Amino acid sequence: MLVFGGLWIYSTYTCIKNDILQSNFQDAQIVSQYVNVFINNIAIAETAEAVNQNTIEAIRQNDTVYLRGVGDSLDRVIPNSDVVVILDHDGNILYHSRGANTTQFVASGGLDRAYKKNETFVTGLYLSRTLKRYVFAVAVPVKDDNRVTGYIITAVDPVRLNENIQKWQSDQDRNIIVVDSQGLVVSHNIQTYVDARANLSETMPVQHARNGAEGVVETSETFDRQLRIVGFSPVPISGWGVIVSTPMNVVYSQVLQKVAVILVLLAGGSLVILTISYFLSWYLTDPIVELSNTMRSISEGKYKVRARSDRKDEIGDLSRTFNSMMNDLERTVELEHAVELSKKYQLIFQRAKDPLFSIDIEGKILDANKAACQVYGYTSDELLSMSLSDLTAPEELFRLPSIIEKCITESCVYETVHVKKGGSTFSVEFSAAGTSLGDKQVIIASVRDITDRKQAEKAVITARDKAEKEKNQAIEETQIYLDIMGHDINNLNQTSLMNLEMIKDDPGLTDQEKKSIKAAFRATQSSSEIIDNVRKLQQIITGKLELHPIDLDEMILDCIKQAPIPADKPVNINYTQKPGMIVMSLPLIKEVFCNLINNSIKYSGGEVTIDILTGETFTDGKKYYQITVEDNGFGIPDEVKPRLFHRFQRGTTKAPGKGLGLYIVKSLLEKFEGSIKVENRVPGDYTKGSKFIVSIPAADAGKNTPGY
CATH class of the missing domain: 3.30.450.20 (PAS domain)
Incomplete structure (x- = not known):
């Protein structure tokens, strides 16, 4: 009877489960076809205008009057549209049914992805700034000789799509879900998932559907982590997917109803059998089973286990005899184990x-x-x-x-x-x-x-001492050369300064000559300052000079005042003072900003504008001052940027120079634990000028982490 009942229950369970498997898979395919038709209706209307030669010519000629007529027509023809937009090849709006001058389709990267696909493109859900709600877009390219010249885009609120799909919801135990190419919920019979735009991309059925697969599985990787029978099917073109699922408890509840009938029939017969079995097992069967379990435990290696031997009958005698035998066996096993361990020990020991x-x-x-x-x-x-x-x-x-x-x-x-x-x-x-x-x-x-290791360690120590000695000798020689060079150049500078001092007040000089003499005077003084700072930098490298607080604001102002402004070129330098940007450095740090400002003036056209911006950043809890110098000069090609800070490397300009300026700037900043990088002032277009970003640790870098 039990076997028959079990087979009947299993057969019932299998039939119910197979019906649900087939139904969910078929419904997933039907809903997928409906969503595809919904999207295709929009795409067909757009395509009709996109292939129209007048539309192609209007986009090419930027004929907004004609395109307004095209857009208004599409807005009327497509019943589900909320916004119609026409873009040119560069993403500029030629028509917008709501009159806006921007579209989130471009800002969210939809246009870039559409260009890559080069055919009808369906986006996932994104937040429309015009409508203030989530939409999806259908974009059709406008092609001229197979080259994309623009796009016709229709943005659609998925609310109507959700309402139409949920009208098919006849069984409250099932869930019909539509997700977009990102895994966001477009339609769901539980409204909270729709309102929250829940992301189901991590669930297994959604992953299969988004990858273009279809089928049916039994899995707990579902939106509510319940074990469900799930049918899934992809929506062509869009990368969307449809999921139809039924909880397994629906199957179980139907089976349980059938089981209840069988249990009632079995209960009566089982009660009689159990009553008879209880009295037999209490006196005879239980002791035998207990002895059998004891023997099974011993066979598994549990030699300490013994049988209960308190009975005074034949079963008790059997248990006591068994226990005595096991005591002898245990002693024998322990001895054999000890011998085996000894053999293994000797084998390992000798080998x-x-x-x-x-x-x-x-x-x-x-x-x-x-x-x-x-x-x-x-x-x-x-x-x-x-x-x-x-x-x-x-x-x-x-x-x-x-x-x-x-x-x-x-x-x-x-x-x-x-x-x-x-x-x-x-x-x-x-x-x-x-x-x-x-x-x-x-x-x-x-x-x-370890004789060889000791000899190797001794050789390493000897080599290290020798290298240290050679390094110190090289530093001393370099210091001598710097001292000789600095002494001779300073003598020449002093002679130049004395002669310039004698002639600068000559009443016979013209204004231009006086201006030139002043510039030469400042340049000679700067040369002496650089020689002094190089000596200090050498002392920093050798650990002979300590850094002290420097205000970057003062350094920047000095560089602006000393900037070599040509008489025939307008130069505009914009800088808002920010006193108190204190770093641990030397006055030599000024050369970083002077070099960048001078380069902006040198490598530019007829008029140059230089913007100097300041800010603060935090890296690994450490505070940095960030100075940005950007200009509208010739710019630096992207292929040149990676080697720009190398020694003797220059840009594409033919202006005079040795290619050492930016290498020295980078070297100076690294000595002060800073950094420099270069970007385009306008992202993606190097011809609009360059932007250099300098970062230097603040003097109080360890104290001003965010949240202190």
Whole structure:
């Protein structure tokens, strides 16, 4: 009866489950076809205008009057449209049914993805700034000789699509879900998932549908983590998917109704059988089963288990005989186990490549392997008559008692010197740990020859000392050359300054001549300052000069005042002062900003505008001042940027220079733990000028992390 009932229940369960599997898969395909038709109706209307030669010509000629007629017509023809937009090839809006001058379709990257696909493109959900709600868009390219010249885009609120799909919801136990190409919910019979635009991209059926697969599975990777029967099907073209699922508890509830009938029939017959079985098992069956379980436990290796033997009948006698037999067997097993362990120990001990010793707490050698005999030159019998002290160099004997004591209580590793049979010594690494053999405390020790390692360490130390000596010698020689060069150039600068001082007030000079003399005077003074700062930088490198607080605001203002402004070129430098940008540096840091400002003036056309911006950033909890110098000059090609800061590397300009300026700027900043990078002033177009971003650690960098 039980077998029949079980087969009947299983058959019922299988039939119900198969019906739901087939129904969910078919419904997923039907809804997928409906969504595809919904989207295709929009795409067909757009395509009709996109292939119209007048539309193509209007986009090419930027004929907004004609395009307004096209857009208004589409707005009327497409019943589900909310916004119609026509774009040119560069993403500029030629028509917008709501009159807006921007579209989130372009801002969210939809246009870029449409260009890559080069055919009808359906977006996922995105937030429309015009409608203030989530929409999806159908974009059809307008092509002229197979080249995309623009796009016709219709944005649609998915509310109507959701309402139409949920009208088919006849079974409240099922869920019909439509997701977009990102896995966001477009339609769901539970409205909260729609309102929240829940992301179901991590669930397995959604992943399959988005990848273009269709089928049906039983899985708990669903939107509510319930075990469900799920049918899924992709929506062509769009990358969307349709999911139709039914909880498994629906299957179980139907099966349980059938089971209830069987259980009622079985209950009566089972009650009679159980009553009879209870009285038989209480007296006879239970003791036999208990003895059988005991024997099974012993067969699994649990030799301590014993049978209950308190009965005074034949079963009790059987249990006591069994327990006595197991006591004898346990002693035999323990002995065999000990012998087996001893064999394994000897096998490992003798085959080891390093010398191994067994030593008692007095240091006497109890056992030694073949490697020990080979390394030390003694026979096995000779080693067993010796102590550890006989193998230890005399100068190391004083350490031996404390080492043995430590190795017994805990593992130990130390380096020492051992003696071979012929008297030669060698460095070893002695690794040991205490253990017990029976009731005896012993030490198991491994010895490794580290003579080669010691020689290598000595060679490394010798090489390091030699390199350090050579480095110090090179620094001293460099310092001598810098001192000689600085002394001679400073003498020449002083002579130039004296002559300029004598003639600068000559009443016969014209205004232009006076201006030139002042510029030469400032340049000569700056040359002397640079020589002084280079000496200081050399002292920083060698650790002979400490940094002190510098206000970057003052450095920038000095560079603006000293900027070499040509008489025939308008130069506009915009800078809002920000005193208090204190860094730990030297006045030499000014050369960073002077170089960038001078380059902006030098590498520009007829008129140049230079914007200097300041700000703060935090990296790994450390505060940095960020100075941005951007201009509208010639710009730097993208292929030149990676090598711009290398020594003797220059841009594409033919202006005079040695290609060292930006290399020196980068080197200076790195000495002060700063950095510099270059970008286009206008992203994607280097011809609109360059933007240099300088970051320097603030003097209080460790104290001003966000949240302090």
